[in-house]
Amino acid sequence: MSTVTFGTPQTNPFGLADVGLVSSPTFADLDDDGDLDLFVGNYDGKIIYFKNNGTASSPAFGTPQTNPFGLAGVGLVSTPTFADLDSDGDLDLFVGNRDGKIIYFKNKGTASSPAFGTPQTNPFGLADVGLVSTPTFADLDRDGDLDLFVGNYDGKIIYFKNNGTASSPAFGTPQTNPFGLADVGSVSSPTLADLDRDGDLDLFVGNYDGKIIYFKNKSPMDLSDSSISENSDEGAVVGTFSITDPNNGDTFTYQLVAGAGDTDNAAFTIDGDQLLFNSSPDFETKSSYSIRVKSTSAAGLSYSENFTINVKDVNEDPTDINLSNNSIDENVAANTVVGTFSTTDPDTGDSFTYQLVAGTGDTDNAAFTIDGDQLLFNSSPDFETQSSYSILVQTTDAEGESYSKNLTININDVNEDPTDINLSNNSINENVAANTVVGTFSTIDLDTGDNTFTYQLVAGTGDTDNAAFTIDGDQLLFNSSPDFETQSSYSILVQTTDAGGLSYSEIFTININNLNLNDPTDLDLSNNSINENVAANTVVGTFSTTDPNNGDTFTYQLVAGAGDTDNAAFTIDGDQLLFNSSPDFETKSSYSIRVQTTDAGGLSYSENLTINVVDVNEDPTDINLSNNSTENVSYRNVLLAMNGRST
Structure with missing residues (x-):
């Protein structure tokens, strides 16, 4: 329920002015410009029009006009009200007068440009209500058409129920002070509005004494609870219906019925006097439902009312x-x-x-x-x-x-650069044929499955000898036959490129293997003579070899063959020639040996060498006497005969 608080009264605000005795105002947007214009009836039976030249929230009324848009006098004490009784989209005018009649001016113009027709008295089944009629329209029974309330001089409220339709009204027999209303004193002037915002229209009635009488609309039908938590079980009870009726002890039945506000009837069932939700409600799907319920007494009298059922939001788990x-x-x-x-x-x-x-x-x-x-x-x-x-x-x-x-x-997976290149072999023998394969390239790449690479010789640091090679697929080929003695190593710069175009370059050194292709050509001994009488195992001299292959190594041995006569007298230790025993010039003054030199490649050369023994002067070693037994010989005649050398 809303709380309404009214401020201090103001007289003729927003540019308004007096209109004569007994002013009776009503508001309507006659020019369809979004703000409300003012119509005022007076004692003389005129209709005074104040056009709103301001806005919907800041009104400013213009100069008053009397009986505009084809209107005419209706007798004394005119009381105007507007309603679209024929549902054609524009507002028609109804005016009460002192004689208790209702004068009808049909709007034959448009919603923005009204043009009222000839006045009709008490149309659509209406009747006099006594002196001073004051009409107002509202859909009191929520059946989609407008019903009529009329105040009169005696302070009564006369009710004309619309039994027709929204476009073709037909008013029933008048009822005096229905729905629990009462006299308010002389000259009642009613108007209806939902001041407490509870969904129904409350009644305000002015009277001769200048008072405003308030009748709160208390529905005779009530629902004990009009809200339900979401996710309630199917068939959950929303609330229980009850009804207030002057006939104590009466019994009632309840049913969902068609009519204004029945939008969501299908979502509910009524069991006895209980309203049930057919399925489990979900706040996020629909937070409120509108239903129309009819209560019928045992005597067959009925009352229908709209209810709004609200679904309470319950915090739910994320899904x-x-x-x-x-x-x-x-x-x-x-x-x-x-x-x-x-x-x-x-x-x-x-x-x-x-x-x-x-x-x-x-x-x-x-x-x-x-x-x-x-x-x-x-x-x-x-x-x-x-x-x-x-x-x-x-x-x-x-x-x-x-x-x-x-x-x-x-x-x-993002294609990444290769990180390394390998060559299966980086050395090759000299003198191989042109276009011989040196080795096969392979690439290290972080991308698994990326096994397609191309290889090429590229310019850059380390490309010195690129021209000496060709790459065929993943193989490195020597363009010509290499020669160790001419060039023993080559530098090339190779690039590998993956299927995605990313590459890596690396310098390779290709080494040429030196092959032993020529026999040794000569054998030298540093010394080929030795003094007699030197000790056994004395070194005679040191061998050396002449060989076209630079840097080769050699082994030496005494071998059979021409000139090997005295091989047994010697031993070779490494590259040194040793006499096995002490030589004696007088015994043998020269020796003939045959020596072979063999290079690292197994090629050899043999040569006959002569070793000379140098004669060295030696001490006498003995004296011999040719005769040692002759008698009677003068010592002077002794002949000394010496064996060996004489001194």
């Missing part, structure tokens, strides 16, 4: 979580936003918080952070390391109700 994006490219920066969360909740206008929670599907929660409603990756993701992540997210509404959901975040 789903959505993430605006559930995939992200690999290699994005740490703390990149994956997507934004939103929640599906039957409760409109709710607010939500989001968090990662423990439970089934929380495997990768630690890889993420939630900031407000955004999901962030803590570190830069790598498709090749992990291509999808499982997280468990909970949304909680403002009332603490929550819902959890397992979400999968997919990592988009």
Whole structure:
């Protein structure tokens, strides 16, 4: 119920002026400009028109006009009111007068340009109500057409029920002071309005003494409760009907009936005097329902009324979580936003918080952070390391109700640069044929499944010898036959390019293997003579070899063959020639040996060498006497005979 408080009365506000005795005002938007104009009847039977030149919220009335739009005098004490009795979209005029008649002016113009026709007295079955009739229209029974209330000189309220339709009125027999009304003193002037906003029209009646009498509309039919919580069970009782009736002890039946306000009758059932909801109501689907109920007494008298049934909003659990994006490219920066969360909740206008929670599907929660409603990756993701992540997210509404959901975040594979090139072999023997394959290239690339690469020699640091090679597919070929002695290593710059056009370059060194292609050509001994009488195992000299292959190594040995006569007298240790025993010039003054030198490649050369023994002067070693037994010989005649050398 609304509380109404009226301010201090003001006389002739908004530019209004006196209209003579017995002013009787009514408002209507006669020019359809969105604001209300004023019509005032007076004692002389005139209709005074004040056009509203202001706005709907700030009125400013113009100069008064008497009997505009084709109107005419109706006798003394005119009391005007407007209503669209023929449902043609414009307002017709009804005027009461001192004689108790109702004068009808049909609007033959339009809603914005009225033109009233010839006056008709007491049309549509109306009748005199006594002196001083004061009419007003309202749909009192909510059947979609306008009923008529008329005040009179005696202070009574006369009710004409409209038994016709909204476009073709037919008023019934007049009833005096119906619905519990009473006389208000002389000259009653009624008007109806829902001042307390309870859905029905209350009655205000002015009288001769200048008082305003208020009749609150208390419906004879009541529903004990007109609201129900959403999600109530199917068939839940909304409330119980009751009725106030002057006939104490009467019994009543209730039914849903067609008519104004019956929009949602199908959603309900009446069981006895109880109103039941057919299905479980949902506030978010529909928050209020309009029904029309008829109460009938045992005597067959009935009353119909509209009821509004309100559905109470009950906080409900969220029902789903959505993430605006559930995939992200690999290699994005740490703390990149994956997507934004939103929640599906039957409760409109709710607010939500989001968090990662423990439970089934929380495997990768630690890889993420939630900031407000955004999901962030803590570190830069790598498709090749992990291509999808499982997280468990909970949304909680403002009332603490929550819902959890397992979400999968997919990592988009982004083509990445190759990271390395391998060559199966980076050395080759000298003298191989032109276009010989050196080796096969392969590429290391983080992209799994990316196994299609092209290779090419490119310009740049390390490309010194690119021209010496060709790449055929993934194979490196030597254009010409390499020669170790000419060039022992080559530098090339190779680029690998993947199917996505990303590349990597690397410098390679190709080494040429030196091959032993020529026999040794000579053998030298640093010394080929030795003094007699040197000790056994004395070194005679050191061997060396002449060989076209630079840097070769050699082994030496005594071998059979021409000139090997004295091989047994010697030993070779490494590259040194040793005499096995002490040589004696007098015994043998020269020796012949045959020596072979063999290079690292197994090629050899043999040569006959002569080792000379140098004669060294030696001490006498003995004296011999040729005869040692002759007698009678003078010592002077002794002949000394010496063996060996004489001194």
